[in-house]
Amino acid sequence: MLPLIDAQEISALRYSVRGPVFTPADPGFDAEVAAFNLSTRHTPDVVVGALDADDVAVAVAWAAQRSLSISVQATGHGATNAIQGGLLISTRRMQELEIDPLEMTVRVGAGVQWKAVVDAAGPLGLMGLHGSTTDVGVVGYTLGGGLPVMGRKYGFASDHVIAFELVTADGTQQRVTAGGDPRLFSLLRGGKGNLGIVTAMEFKLFLLGEFYAGGIYYPGGHARDVLTAFKAWAQSLPAEVSASLAFLRLPDLEMVPEPLRGQFVMHLRFAHQGTEFEGAELLRPMRECAPIAMDSVRPLPYSEVDSIHQDPDQPVPVREGGFMMERLDDDAVEALLELLGPGVESPLLLAELRLMGGELSTRPAGGDCIGPRDAAFSFFGAGLAVPPFAEALPGEFARIREALAPFSTGGSFVNLHGHFGDAADRARAWTPEAYDRLVEAKASLDPQNLFRHGHVVEPAVV
Numbered sequence: 001m002l003p004l005i006d007a008q009e010i011s012a013l014r015y016s017v018r019g020p021v022f023t024p025a026d027p028g029f030d031a032e033v034a035a036f037n038l039s040t041r042h043t044p045d046v047v048v049g050a051l052d053a054d055d056v057a058v059a060v061a062w063a064a065q066r067s068l069s070i071s072v073q074a075t076g077h078g079a080t081n082a083i084q085g086g087l088l089i090s091t092r093r094m095q096e097l098e099i100d101p102l103e104m105t106v107r108v109g110a111g112v113q114w115k116a117v118v119d120a121a122g123p124l125g126l127m128g129l130h131g132s133t134t135d136v137g138v139v140g141y142t143l144g145g146g147l148p149v150m151g152r153k154y155g156f157a158s159d160h161v162i163a164f165e166l167v168t169a170d171g172t173q174q175r176v177t178a179g180g181d182p183r184l185f186s187l188l189r190g191g192k193g194n195l196g197i198v199t200a201m202e203f204k205l206f207l208l209g210e211f212y213a214g215g216i217y218y219p220g221g222h223a224r225d226v227l228t229a230f231k232a233w234a235q236s237l238p239a240e241v242s243a244s245l246a247f248l249r250l251p252d253l254e255m256v257p258e259p260l261r262g263q264f265v266m267h268l269r270f271a272h273q274g275t276e277f278e279g280a281e282l283l284r285p286m287r288e289c290a291p292i293a294m295d296s297v298r299p300l301p302y303s304e305v306d307s308i309h310q311d312p313d314q315p316v317p318v319r320e321g322g323f324m325m326e327r328l329d330d331d332a333v334e335a336l337l338e339l340l341g342p343g344v345e346s347p348l349l350l351a352e353l354r355l356m357g358g359e360l361s362t363r364p365a366g367g368d369c370i371g372p373r374d375a376a377f378s379f380f381g382a383g384l385a386v387p388p389f390a391e392a393l394p395g396e397f398a399r400i401r402e403a404l405a406p407f408s409t410g411g412s413f414v415n416l417h418g419h420f421g422d423a424a425d426r427a428r429a430w431t432p433e434a435y436d437r438l439v440e441a442k443a444s445l446d447p448q449n450l451f452r453h454g455h456v457v458e459p460a461v462v
Ligand SMILES: Cc1cc2nc3c(=O)[nH]c(=O)nc-3n(C[C@H](O)[C@H](O)[C@H](O)COP(=O)(O)OP(=O)(O)OC[C@H]3O[C@@H](n4cnc5c(N)ncnc54)[C@H](O)[C@@H]3O)c2cc1C
Pocket: 072, 073, 074, 075, 076, 077, 078, 079, 091, 110, 130, 131, 132, 133, 135, 136, 137, 138, 139, 140, 141, 142, 143, 144, 145, 146, 147, 148, 149, 192, 193, 194, 196, 197, 198, 199, 311, 312, 415, 416, 453, 454, 455
């Protein structure tokens, strides 16, 4: 049975933290729990808008004393499943951001979004390893491993973390580094929100250099030519190039530019760290494989990096699903065309094949928890969770997973797993060995299993 939180206990919490506290009866509660994914409505019993690490530690200790479950939200980009009951810690006010340009490192608070890092680091000629949209929170993304736009060249974002500042389930604060606590450090790289709340993080930045990037849209009727060309081309690419190919069924809405509005198109996303000449040469086979509806690949100011993938920048109701692929061969191409090609009715707005490999395959010294080091491609789908698509989406994801099972690794990447199901489904995001290590660490750090919301492991069986 859930413990009851009476008004006196809420008052005690209000007196102990500096940030605001909201119960469902308070104005501001709805705005505080709102997620980027509009299809998810979190309903915690109480929310703390933490201002700093002390607020987080005090709030965690308060919840632990009452055996209340604890969850955390920065942006709600990862709000695939709703949080029900307990304490939610909202980190959006924790906006500390400090760059050391000489050491090429940055320290961020738990609420910082990647766009703030891009804005601050870009003018210094530096960049961080963000993903397809810089709207995402740096900490939540990196705890999941963080699959960056330039991942094939530099690896996962968590490979380059220097320190995590962590509040564990008993409310204690600690700085976790590779030298100080190698076991815990490795578990935070890809272990997601299982072991506590990260209040700040320090990590390495990289030199920007020249950048040739953007997208090419092809009419969907040429999906076979484009996918066949992509299959061969992707295998030939150096690590300096990141690429993905998406089947897009664009809605008939004003936000979609006119030539693409209401259309089924193939969207190649391309990013090359290097000169325009080299980039254009590398891209040539894909510029010649089929007629092009729109081509935006060019020397790209880094501040426009979100234009490569064109992910939504406003909250949307979505349902997502993803898994890793071991290969993209002729049979996989046929299967994909049967599932998503021209003439097929699919409720998926987007189905993306993202090329893995390069440095993404190299596990960092000290180890980590990232599952899909050996995958060839990531498959990620998303559909609008509104009628008439909403009802069809769970079945569509199941159908696609089953049809592509022969080409899949069987695993997923925790950040791109999407809506999760039972323990077996959640476990797909980690190797069995990493999963067991997480369960063991959770049993000692969080014996009450307070951090049980979100994409987490099961508690140890005792
Ligand atoms: C449009 C879009 C594009 C994306 N592109 C990519 C991509 O290219 N590469 C990639 O790797 N991922 C990508 N993602 C997934 C994204 O990285 C995850 O959803 C990530 O969890 C978002 O973190 P957040 O803090 O913004 O989200 P939130 O919903 O606020 O948090 C999600 C989860 O992260 C954990 N978390 C957040 N903050 C903390 C904290 N301070 N301490 C402990 N745990 C915490 C918790 O488990 C929480 O439930 C994308 C998501 C979207 C919606």
